[in-house]
Amino acid sequence: MSTLNSxxxxxxxxxxxxxxxxxxxxxxxxxxITEKISWLIQNRAVSPADITxxxxxxxxxxxxxxxxxxxxxxxENLQGLTVSTFHSLGMKILxxxxxxxxxxxxxxxIDPRDVTTVLSETLRADPIHNKDLVNQVARRISGWKxxxxxxxxxxxxxxxxIAQTAASAYKEYQRYLLACNSVxxxxxxxxxxxxxxxxxxxxxxxQLRIRYLLVDEYQDTNAAQYQLVKQLAGDGKRLTVVxxxxxxxxxxxxxxxxxxxxxxxxxxxxxxxxxxxxxxxxARILKAANHVIANNPRHFDxxxxxxxxxxxxxxIIPADNEKLEAERAVSGIMRHQFKHRSSHGDxxxxxxxxxxxxxxEIKLREMRIPYKISGGSSFFDRGxxxxxxxxxxxxTNPSDDTAFLRIINTPRRGIGASSLEKLAGLAGKRGxxxxxxxxxxxxxxxxxxxxxxxxxxxxxxxxxxSKRATDGDPxxxxxxxxxxxxxQRWLHKSCETADADRRWENVRLLVDWLEAADxxxxxxxxxxxxxxxxxxxxxxDQQKDEENVDQVNLMxxxxxxxxxxxHVFIVGVEENILPHKVSVEEGxxxxxxxxxxxxxxxxxxxxxxxxxxxxxxxGDSVECEPSRFLQELPAEDVEWxxxxxxxxxxxxxxxxxxxxxxxxxxxxx
DNA sequence: GATTCAGATATTTTT
DNA sequence: TATCTGAATC
Numbered sequence: 001m002s003t004l005n006s007x008x009x010x011x012x013x014x015x016x017x018x019x020x021x022x023x024x025x026x027x028x029x030x031x032x033i034t035e036k037i038s039w040l041i042q043n044r045a046v047s048p049a050d051i052t053x054x055x056x057x058x059x060x061x062x063x064x065x066x067x068x069x070x071x072x073x074x075x076e077n078l079q080g081l082t083v084s085t086f087h088s089l090g091m092k093i094l095x096x097x098x099x100x101x102x103x104x105x106x107x108x109x110i111d112p113r114d115v116t117t118v119l120s121e122t123l124r125a126d127p128i129h130n131k132d133l134v135n136q137v138a139r140r141i142s143g144w145k146x147x148x149x150x151x152x153x154x155x156x157x158x159x160x161x162i163a164q165t166a167a168s169a170y171k172e173y174q175r176y177l178l179a180c181n182s183v184x185x186x187x188x189x190x191x192x193x194x195x196x197x198x199x200x201x202x203x204x205x206x207q208l209r210i211r212y213l214l215v216d217e218y219q220d221t222n223a224a225q226y227q228l229v230k231q232l233a234g235d236g237k238r239l240t241v242v243x244x245x246x247x248x249x250x251x252x253x254x255x256x257x258x259x260x261x262x263x264x265x266x267x268x269x270x271x272x273x274x275x276x277x278x279x280x281x282x283a284r285i286l287k288a289a290n291h292v293i294a295n296n297p298r299h300f301d302x303x304x305x306x307x308x309x310x311x312x313x314x315x316i317i318p319a320d321n322e323k324l325e326a327e328r329a330v331s332g333i334m335r336h337q338f339k340h341r342s343s344h345g346d347x348x349x350x351x352x353x354x355x356x357x358x359x360x361e362i363k364l365r366e367m368r369i370p371y372k373i374s375g376g377s378s379f380f381d382r383g384x385x386x387x388x389x390x391x392x393x394x395x396t397n398p399s400d401d402t403a404f405l406r407i408i409n410t411p412r413r414g415i416g417a418s419s420l421e422k423l424a425g426l427a428g429k430r431g432x433x434x435x436x437x438x439x440x441x442x443x444x445x446x447x448x449x450x451x452x453x454x455x456x457x458x459x460x461x462x463x464x465x466s467k468r469a470t471d472g473d474p475x476x477x478x479x480x481x482x483x484x485x486x487x488q489r490w491l492h493k494s495c496e497t498a499d500a501d502r503r504w505e506n507v508r509l510l511v512d513w514l515e516a517a518d519x520x521x522x523x524x525x526x527x528x529x530x531x532x533x534x535x536x537x538x539x540x541d542q543q544k545d546e547e548n549v550d551q552v553n554l555m556x557x558x559x560x561x562x563x564x565x566x567h568v569f570i571v572g573v574e575e576n577i578l579p580h581k582v583s584v585e586e587g588x589x590x591x592x593x594x595x596x597x598x599x600x601x602x603x604x605x606x607x608x609x610x611x612x613x614x615x616x617x618x619g620d621s622v623e624c625e626p627s628r629f630l631q632e633l634p635a636e637d638v639e640w641x642x643x644x645x646x647x648x649x650x651x652x653x654x655x656x657x658x659x660x661x662x663x664x665x666x667x668x669x
Numbered sequence: 670g671a672t673t674c675a676g677a678t679a680t681t682t683t684t
Numbered sequence: 685t686a687t688c689t690g691a692a693t694c
Contacts, residue, residue: 057683087684353680619685
């Protein structure tokens with residue numbers, strides 16, 4: 001506690017009115033939250049069970065828990081303390097009040113990628129039914145939920161024809177989800193807030209239950225999340241939110257950074273504390289960041305400062321094309337490593353969009369530098385994982401028609417479209433799920449005997465397994481499932497050996513994760529609990545977290561938020577990339593500037609920026625301009641490593657020679 | 670029901 | 685340019 005600076009201390013010890021902590025980059029905001037929780041428990045004798053801290057990512061939640069455990073030691077019993085993501089908290093609320101919302105126990109979360117499939121079906125009759133329409137409708141529905149708007153509100157406010165189409169699709173979609181005893185990810189926030197609005201006494205019970213509410217990365221909350229926060233906070237006397245409007249980079253996803261300002265209106269007795277001392281970056285880096293962000297109009301003015309010394313100048317590297325840019329970034333890293341004896345993990349290369357990682361990957365591989373790429377396509381986007389997840393969902397929630405349809409022919413069971421149509425028809429007539437209908441005596445009458453038999457066999461098999469799912473050990477059940485459907489054999493039958501092995505490996509990873517999660521838990525968990533945890537938790541994320549190996553970090557600027565690295569490279573600092581073309585066209589260049597700001601403030605000791613003068617775009621080479629943001633950097637703190645005087649061939653040669661000398665040096669070691 | 674070929678499509682994506 | 689998806693055909 002003694003090591004906290006004065007505003008940090010103020011924030012930690014503040015009680016009695018709602019508190020907004022405006023925490024600049026690297027100013028120790030997570031620390032303030034953990035210290036505050038510790039202080040509440042140790043100095044104010046608050047029971048851990050009365051405290052809930054909310055974050056956006058599982059990783060942030062995990063880290064916060066770890067830090068608390070460290071800070072308080074084993075002696076303190078943290079039993080009952082809630083540190084969770086918005087979505088897990090929503091899930092917890094939904095579980096307890098499923099009945100009030102027309103859901104049955106074991107309800108499942110629909111695979112986000114199946115949403116478009118469902119909507120496509122819903123919109124089948126629409127005259128302009130195409131992929132674009134479906135995607136637009138999906139975005140609208142998600143947008144409405146993020147705004148906290150119900151079906152009737154959407155129907156009421158829909159003005160343009162697409163909005164009207166979307167609103168009626170919204171109605172259908174919700175009906176479908178309810179029939180499947182499913183919710184989507186947005187519902188995890190939206191439904192609890194609807195519930196609290198409609199049933200104030202339930203809301204009151206949660207206010208009493210949560211008491212001390214702390215929210216991290218508050219600038220990233222959307223309208224529905226804020227609504228939920230407000231409902232849970234009650235009079236707000238025990239509410240603490242921490243955020244930084246300069247780091248708001250998710251407005252395109254519905255985040256409303258103005259929620260920071262709205263807080264002062266909704267809670268007139270709001271106390272505001274600013275954290276402006278940065279403990280991460282050198283003064284130069286911070287000055288550069290301040291210069292850049294000063295070009296944005298800001299609601300809350302902050303001036304970050306640091307006493308970590310001047311530090312190195314910021315280097316700007318122009319390269320002739322994207323290949324040379326990658327080469328210079330990689331050789332820059334290697335040079336740095338030899339000069340400062342730093343390890344791979346001290347470096348991060350950040351970029352605006354995922355495809356930029358490719359050239360870097362090629363070069364890093366060429367130079368045999370270990371690296372890890374965060375982000376890109378998720379573990380849960382893989383077909384095999386979605387298959388297994390669909391099986392698990394069906395086991396825990398037999399009404400889940402989406403899951404049923406996904407796996408009924410995986411592996412092949414000889415059930416064609418017409419059989420499924422008949423089955424769906426009968427299910428509709430009976431008003432029940434397709435899986436339930438497998439046991440219907442009438443099925444034999446409407447289907448050919450082979451199909452009927454196959455379906456029945458499937459029904460029996462899954463029925464037996466779902467008994468095990470509820471009674472027995474969840475892991476045994478999963479293994480039995482994979483065995484019963486001969487999933488591994490199916491993989492080998494449906495793809496090349498190497499591919500099949502890789503996919504099977506992923507499935508095993510999933511099972512391993514389930515096992516780990518099961519073991520970690522203090523009490524026995526049921527399969528449904530594990531399955532929702534799987535959907536809300538990124539298994540790969542956790543996996544990556546654990547293998548703390550020494551590798552150069554590659555990630556998007558978005559993915560870098562909340563992280564720090566001794567040495568940071570930002571590549572592709574060009575017009576049309578950073579700021580991104582689409583953002584400029586949409587007029588959201590301020591968010592792009594914040595994105596650049598986030599990138600800069602990740603750096604502790606050195607920062608290198610690069611851009612290419614030409615770049616391959618969809619095949620042909622186009623000219624590129626350095627980013628407007630580069631001119632916003634303080635001239636006295638940057639150094640341009642221009643090689644303008646050299647021809648591209650010569651440049652390539654010097655680059656090669658450079659790499660060769662470094663390689664030679666390394667081999668000698 | 671599987672394979673192949675043509676066409677679309679490339680910004681970020683905490684859950 | 686490379687990759688992925690869906691439709692058409694065998």
